[in-house]
Amino acid sequence: MIGIINGPNLNLLGRREPEIYGYESLDDINNWLLDHVAGLGENGMIFVQSNSEGEIVTALQEMGFDQAVTGIVINPGAYAHYSIAIRDAIAALPVPVIEVHLSNIHAREEFRHKSVTAGACLGMICGLGKMGYALAVETLLSSR
Numbered sequence: 001m002i003g004i005i006n007g008p009n010l011n012l013l014g015r016r017e018p019e020i021y022g023y024e025s026l027d028d029i030n031n032w033l034l035d036h037v038a039g040l041g042e043n044g045m046i047f048v049q050s051n052s053e054g055e056i057v058t059a060l061q062e063m064g065f066d067q068a069v070t071g072i073v074i075n076p077g078a079y080a081h082y083s084i085a086i087r088d089a090i091a092a093l094p095v096p097v098i099e100v101h102l103s104n105i106h107a108r109e110e111f112r113h114k115s116v117t118a119g120a121c122l123g124m125i126c127g128l129g130k131m132g133y134a135l136a137v138e139t140l141l142s143s144r
């Protein structure tokens, strides 16, 4: 079982600044990911999207401790740039977490260059669009 968490405003994918984030909805990306992962022999995925910091912290705790997932892929959205609470939640978990950003945060505004959450993660992928989620899931499954 793999957990996928998407943070604030990612529910608007497809309609939100499509020149940056593309024209696919979050459901499109999640369904594509399910197909991709089934090809790797893994069918179980839990998807959470939340616009609230506390709900993301709770989702991390539940996935990591109660649902005992193999690993978690998180796109914290803007929270990556300032949420110590999400960083601490990631650091507390007994399972690996990989951070993903659809856009290349280093090629954008300076305030996006720093991720405070990525340092608590196994790694971070940015700028590769939805492929980032697939590569992160493959990595988590390969370290099973």
Ligand code: DQA
Binding pocket: 008, 009, 010, 075, 076, 077, 078, 079, 080, 100, 101, 102, 103, 104, 105, 112
């Ligand atoms: C994002 C990058 C963040 O800077 C931004 O706030 C987002 C989306 C990405 O996927 O590229 O909401 O996480």
